[in-house]
Amino acid sequence: xxxxxxxxxxxxxxxxxxxxxxxxxxxxxxxxxxxxxxxxxxxxxxxxxxxxxxxxxxxxxxxxxxxxxxxxxxxxxxxxxxxxxxxxxxxxxxxxxxxxxxxxxxxxxxxxxxxxxxxxxxxxxxxxxxxxxxxxxxxxxxxxxxxxxxxxxxxxxxxxxxxxxxxxxxxxxxxxxxxxxxxxxxxxxxxxxxxxxxxxxxxxxxxxxxxxxxxxxxxxxxxxxxxxxxxxxxxxxxxxxxxxxxxxxxxxxxxxxxxxxxxxxxxxxxxxxxxxxxxxxxxxxxxxxxxxxxxxxxxxxxxxxxxxxxxxxxxxxxxxxxxxxxxxxxxxxxxxxxxxxxxxxxxxxxxxxxxxxxxxxxxxxxxxxxxxxxxxxxxxxxxxxxxx
Amino acid sequence: xxxxxxxxxxxxxxxxxxxxxxxxxxxxxxxxxxxxxxxxxxxxxxxxxxxxxxxxxxxxxxxxxxxxxxxxxxxxxxxxxxxxxxxxxxxxxxxxxxxxxxxxxxxxxxxxxxxxxxxxxxxxxxxxxxxxxxxxxxxxxxxxxxxxxxxxxxxxxxxxxxxxxxxxxxxxxxxxxxxxxxxxxxxxxxxxxxxxxxxxxxxxxxxxxxxxxxxxxxxxxxxxxxxxxxxxxxxxxxxxxxxxxxxxxxxxxxxxxxxxxxxxxxxxxxxxxxxxxxxxxxxxxxxxxxxxxxxxxx
Ligand SMILES: Cc1ncc(C[n+]2csc(CCOP(=O)(O)OP(=O)(O)O)c2C)c(N)n1
Ligand code: SF4
Ligand SMILES: [Mg+2]
Numbered sequence: 001x002x003x004x005x006x007x008x009x010x011x012x013x014x015x016x017x018x019x020x021x022x023x024x025x026x027x028x029x030x031x032x033x034x035x036x037x038x039x040x041x042x043x044x045x046x047x048x049x050x051x052x053x054x055x056x057x058x059x060x061x062x063x064x065x066x067x068x069x070x071x072x073x074x075x076x077x078x079x080x081x082x083x084x085x086x087x088x089x090x091x092x093x094x095x096x097x098x099x100x101x102x103x104x105x106x107x108x109x110x111x112x113x114x115x116x117x118x119x120x121x122x123x124x125x126x127x128x129x130x131x132x133x134x135x136x137x138x139x140x141x142x143x144x145x146x147x148x149x150x151x152x153x154x155x156x157x158x159x160x161x162x163x164x165x166x167x168x169x170x171x172x173x174x175x176x177x178x179x180x181x182x183x184x185x186x187x188x189x190x191x192x193x194x195x196x197x198x199x200x201x202x203x204x205x206x207x208x209x210x211x212x213x214x215x216x217x218x219x220x221x222x223x224x225x226x227x228x229x230x231x232x233x234x235x236x237x238x239x240x241x242x243x244x245x246x247x248x249x250x251x252x253x254x255x256x257x258x259x260x261x262x263x264x265x266x267x268x269x270x271x272x273x274x275x276x277x278x279x280x281x282x283x284x285x286x287x288x289x290x291x292x293x294x295x296x297x298x299x300x301x302x303x304x305x306x307x308x309x310x311x312x313x314x315x316x317x318x319x320x321x322x323x324x325x326x327x328x329x330x331x332x333x334x335x336x337x338x339x340x341x342x343x344x345x346x347x348x349x350x351x352x353x354x355x356x357x358x359x360x361x362x363x364x365x366x367x368x369x370x371x372x373x374x375x376x377x378x379x380x381x382x383x384x385x386x387x388x
Numbered sequence: 389x390x391x392x393x394x395x396x397x398x399x400x401x402x403x404x405x406x407x408x409x410x411x412x413x414x415x416x417x418x419x420x421x422x423x424x425x426x427x428x429x430x431x432x433x434x435x436x437x438x439x440x441x442x443x444x445x446x447x448x449x450x451x452x453x454x455x456x457x458x459x460x461x462x463x464x465x466x467x468x469x470x471x472x473x474x475x476x477x478x479x480x481x482x483x484x485x486x487x488x489x490x491x492x493x494x495x496x497x498x499x500x501x502x503x504x505x506x507x508x509x510x511x512x513x514x515x516x517x518x519x520x521x522x523x524x525x526x527x528x529x530x531x532x533x534x535x536x537x538x539x540x541x542x543x544x545x546x547x548x549x550x551x552x553x554x555x556x557x558x559x560x561x562x563x564x565x566x567x568x569x570x571x572x573x574x575x576x577x578x579x580x581x582x583x584x585x586x587x588x589x590x591x592x593x594x595x596x597x598x599x600x601x602x603x604x605x606x607x608x609x610x611x612x613x614x615x616x617x618x619x620x621x622x623x624x625x626x627x628x629x630x631x632x633x634x635x636x637x638x639x640x641x642x643x644x645x646x647x648x649x650x651x652x653x654x655x656x657x658x659x660x661x662x663x664x665x666x667x668x669x670x671x672x673x674x675x676x677x678x679x680x681x682x683x684x685x686x
Binding site: 006031054056057058062063066067068070077078079080081096097200201228230233236237 | 410413442444448458459462463464465467468471474475479480482487504505666670673674675676683
């Protein structure tokens with residue numbers, strides 16, 4: 001369906017990534033946000049708290065991030081699209097209730113504008129070191145979706161996509177911005193409401209008598225009933241059967257948790273969203289995301305000028321990982337170069353898929369600033385030399 | 389046996405609250421003599437007496453023996469994470485303002501790990517009915533010390549007796565701003581039912597503390613006998629003092645338990661404050677969240 005015009009600020013704007021993300025959420029139909037202030041993410045909720053009262057949305061500043069995430073899960077069970085916004089320390093506090101969202105299969109969006117860590121780290125400076133936490137941060141087995149925008153325009157566009165994916169798969173979607181994208185101001189074009197496709201909650205049409213909250217109906221993702229629609233259903237963070245009732249057994253665990261994993265892993269190419277450039281005849285392929293993808297572009301240009309056929313894969317949906325693409329490339333390139341603002345996270349995933357068929361060079365540091373393109377170039381040339 | 393003497397068994401009438409319960413989940417998990425079931429029954433009776441639209445009632449619990457309550461009531465029921473029932477309930481209420489949102493959970497859950505949420509929800513006067521089942525202990529995990537364990541009472545982690553001063557919960561709630569504060573025990577079945585009934589009809593942060601026996605852990609560790617002995621103790625030591633100053637209702641080990649309705653005031657709720665404030669400063673431009681929830685719900 002089309003976006004609600006009340007939430008869409010159509011036009012060309014000069015916005016930073018945080019504001020653009022907030023606009024994307026409102027355009028996507030988000031009408032409940034609970035959050036706790038933290039640099040460099042706070043501008044997202046400042047934007048929303050100013051605009052929500054004119055479009056039937058409610059923002060509440062909770063007492064902490066545990067509360068924020070719990071409130072978002074509760075909010076989403078009313079059918080009102082819900083989101084929270086944070087950075088590293090708050091992301092850590094949200095983890096238990098992100099697991100609850102995954103277990104109850106609650107659509108919601110969690111924005112993390114990444115800064116340098118660990119702990120309080122570098123509050124005002126860039127980092128990309130929460131990428132593994134986004135995937136594995138809560139205990140137990142589950143799968144989520146994570147996206148990474150490279151610009152304010154993408155902060156808008158991909159926030160809409162994040163909401164849509166959370167509705168389709170009923171998972172918490174991690175919106176993994178970084179401080180540079182969050183605080184960089186660029187032109188952002190917001191289309192007309194009727195040009196923005198939004199996915200509504202897939203509400204059940206079954207009768208109140210026959211509906212079971214976790215029974216599958218020809219689809220790996222169950223149908224939804226909102227609190228207050230008369231279904232009088234039960235849901236729990238405990239391992240549960242299709243009635244949503246706790247059932248403590250290995251068999252039930254297998255049925256319940258395996259599907260949480262399968263509904264994402266099984267989606268395969270449907271969830272692959274990357275930008276490929278010059279990979280067809282590349283010797284070296286640079287795999288990057290977020291602000292680092294923009295820095296890498298300069299290194300790639302320099303490498304090409306030196307005669308090294310260099311390709312690029314930019315990860316837009318980072319989790320689930322585009323396994324098929326990377327596996328296929330690993331069979332025909334001389335090496336991968338993975339720049340990221342951490343000491344090795346996505347590079348580990350690339351190594352896993354390369355499985356020894358080609359070397360993987362990680363280029364990273366602990367954050368605080370973006371890469372020097374020369375550092376990336378150096379590894380591209382090294383990769384090419386090894387190949388020669 | 390003479391067939392003439394064999395009569396049809398007397399028909400067993402349905403218990404009046406069974407329509408409010410998930411009977412397919414009975415037998416429940418609670419121990420014989422536990423007080424939690426009594427609270428569930430009183431809650432169900434109160435729903436029956438008020439005749440509220442059950443389709444619009446949500447019940448949220450955290451984790452613990454008391455936290456299993458949401459799983460037995462035939463309402464929209466949410467069994468959430470330890471300590472986070474109140475913020476989860478906050479999301480439900482703000483996401484769909486027409487809902488009657490209740491929270492039923494334990495002392496450890498609501499004022500131990502979840503204590504911060506408790507005081508902030510009371511401060512904001514969020515429209516939540518909060519029933520806290522206080523058994524003076526962490527039941528589910530085996531009887532550890534709670535922020536409600538009376539001084540000198542034993543718990544599995546205070547084997548020589550508790551030396552930490554406990555919370556006085558009615559006072560905590562009242563001083564954080566709760567407009568409705570009451571305390572009853574599991575012995576006071578009718579009064580507890582009436583209190584819940586009354587609280588359902590009030591608005592804002594309504595707090596009812598229910599003192600409940602935990603024969604398996606609290607009573608055993610403190611050599612207080614069975615669940616029945618617990619009830620006898622409430623009978624002998626509970627004292628009803630409506631309107632008591634909440635500073636004076638703290639609970640000591642095996643000391644009198646002051647019960648009653650301590651606070652019953654009217655204060656604008658979070659939603660009312662938000663609506664009137666934005667209405668005033670934004671005028672026509674203010675669009676409140678629709679009663680049935682935000683945009684795009686089908
Ligand atoms: C984050 C977290 N920490 C600890 C636990 C373990 N735990 C489960 S129930 C409980 C205590 C519950 O006490 P209370 O709320 O008083 O409930 P009761 O069982 O006494 O009714 C604890 C500590 C948990 N489930 N989650
Ligand atoms: S352990 Fe205590 S609180 Fe838990 S069910 Fe048994 S008696 Fe009740
Ligand atoms: Mg307890």
